[in-house]
Amino acid sequence: MLKFFCGVLLALGTMVAPCTQAxxxxxxxxxxxxxxxxxxxxxxxxxxxxxxxxxxxxxxxxxxxxxxxxxxxxxxxxxxxxxxxxxxxxxxxxxxxxxxxxxxxxxxxxxxxxxxxxxxxxxxxxxxxxxxxxxxxxxNDEEGGYLMLKELIRLHPPAAPGQVIELLAFSGLKVTPAAQLREKGMMRALAEHPEVRLRQLVYGGWTRERAYEQAGLLFKRYPRASLVWTANDEMAFGVMQAYVEAGGEPGKDALFGTINHSPAALRALLDGRLSVLLGGHxxxxxxxxxxxxxxxxxxxxxxxxxxxxxxxxxQLIDRAQAERLLTLGVRQDYGVDFQKLSAKGQPASYRYPFSLQTLLH
Structure with a gap:
């Protein structure tokens, strides 16, 4: 609305300086x-x-x-x-x-x-x-859920003959499309690996506290679970806390994967507690x-x-990328020149370069 008034005032000659409103x-x-x-x-x-x-x-x-x-x-x-x-x-x-x-x-x-x-x-x-x-x-939430489980399975020692690898999964809110898509991706990966058995999928509501409570019960119910898929980092930390309290060591006795590269999650990847981390969104x-x-x-x-x-x-974040992202996190500008990403004046073939690589250049 202010832009409109600026234009009117300029047209009436009542302002001599340009009037721009952010x-x-x-x-x-x-x-x-x-x-x-x-x-x-x-x-x-x-x-x-x-x-x-x-x-x-x-x-x-x-x-x-x-x-x-x-x-x-x-x-x-x-x-x-x-x-x-x-x-x-x-x-x-x-x-x-x-x-x-x-x-x-x-x-x-x-x-x-x-x-x-x-x-x-x-x-x-x-x-x-x-x-x-x-x-x-x-x-790409569906792909994110898929990639996380595929990488967890790749990192896990092969199942012994006649044995299965037990998986627990912690999704977000049932009424959030992102959670549904991540779950769908996890199920797609699961269908490709009959040696992995999903013991239980629960909804942690994206929160550390809820996932911690749920995990405390699930690790008692399924003490052989050695893969843990979580739809975000807050839940991952709650689940890992419960696992430690049950006598397990994350990254050694069970492999944990999650999404969101918060500073705490990046550090957990670097110290080995998290085995798989995806981020960028x-x-x-x-x-x-x-x-x-x-x-x-x-x-x-x-x-x-x-x-x-x-x-x-x-996308999957490796240790070198984790170090780089931790460094960027303390910079107010994240090392990105947003003006340069504009399509203004660009040829028709231009595509916005929105990716994690734009941050990691």
């Missing part, structure tokens, strides 16, 4: 300020916003769908509306946010969890109803800001990779 962005972070992943996610977005001269605000929902929807309602129907609203389809909140946004003039962008196939079938047939919905960026919000900045500059970012994109961000 694009305002509100990110509805579904997590908590105490979660390393969501905190690093916000910090990477803030680095991008500084570099791109965007006005970024972040609100946390503590994994409560009703909080996210209340924040969205205020942002979309209240007095101080942002130019752009970035949000996550955690707990299936996207359709309601799209409904709330109608007529608001606020542009919408989804990250991490986009619409589910069922939601797409309901909403995708009416794209004209949501002209302010710009697009989405999601990671904490950068999605920052990459989304590059696209929104381009849109604000009149660039059709859909021409440079698509309106709705899945990026192969989740």
């Amino acid at each position: 694009a305002s962005v509100l990110f509805l972070n579904p997590g908590t300020t105490g979660e390393a992943f969501w905190l690093s996610y916000s910090q990477f977005m803030q680095a991008a916003a500084r570099d791109l001269a965007m006005d970024l605000r972040i609100q946390y929902a503590d994994h409560l769908a009703e909080t996210t929807l209340a924040q969205a309602r205020e942002a979309l129907q209240g007095p101080g509306r942002p130019d752009y609203l970035v949000f996550v389809n955690e707990q299936y909140v996207a359709p309601e946010i799209l409904r709330l946004a109608q007529g608001s003039g606020v542009k919408l962008f989804m990250v991490n969890n986009a619409l589910t196939p069922d939601q797409m079938s309901l909403l995708g047939s009416q794209p004209e109803k949501y002209p302010d919905w710009l697009g989405s960026l999601v990671p 904490f950068s999605l919000g920052g990459w989304a800001l590059v696209q929104l900045h381009d849109y604000d500059q009149g660039v059709d970012f859909g021409q440079y990779g698509g309106r709705d994109r899945q990026i192969p961000l989740l």
Whole structure:
């Protein structure tokens, strides 16, 4: 709105200096300020916003769908509306946010969890109803779940004749698309390895405390379990704590794998407690800001990779990469020149270079 008034004032000749207003962005972070992943996610977005001269605000929902929807309602129907609203389809909140946004003039962008196939079938047939919905960026969650189990199995000693390798799995929230996709990937890997037996899959709700409680019971029930698949690092640490208390040594008596390269997870990989770690998707919000900045500059970012994109961000992290990521984590700019990633002025063949390699160059 301020941009409009600037243009009017300039047209009337009442201002002599150029009047520019930074694009305002509100990110509805579904997590908590105490979660390393969501905190690093916000910090990477803030680095991008500084570099791109965007006005970024972040609100946390503590994994409560009703909080996210209340924040969205205020942002979309209240007095101080942002130019752009970035949000996550955690707990299936996207359709309601799209409904709330109608007529608001606020542009919408989804990250991490986009619409589910069922939601797409309901909403995708009416794209004209949501002209302010710009697009989405999601990671390769299914592949991430698959790669984690495949690598755990590769690292595990072969099963003795007539024996099986016992696996325990800790997923996130049943109503989070990312958790469902990671599970699906794990099941795909499991189907390729009949020597591995999934003893139990539980939902730790992404939290250390819940996974710790569940693991305490499961390790008593399945003392021979030697592979542990966890959908995020917070749960992995809860499960490892329970395993140590049960008399086991992570990385030796059982192999643990997880997703999210928080500093604690990187250090656990380096010291051998974690055997498999995947990461990279904490950068999605920052990459989304590059696209929104381009849109604000009149660039059709859909021409440079698509309106709705899945990026192969989740990849196995080795020890050298872990060392590099720990070093980058203490830098406010993460070593990235976000301006240089813009598609403005680029040829039609240009594709946004959004990857973990952009960080690890």
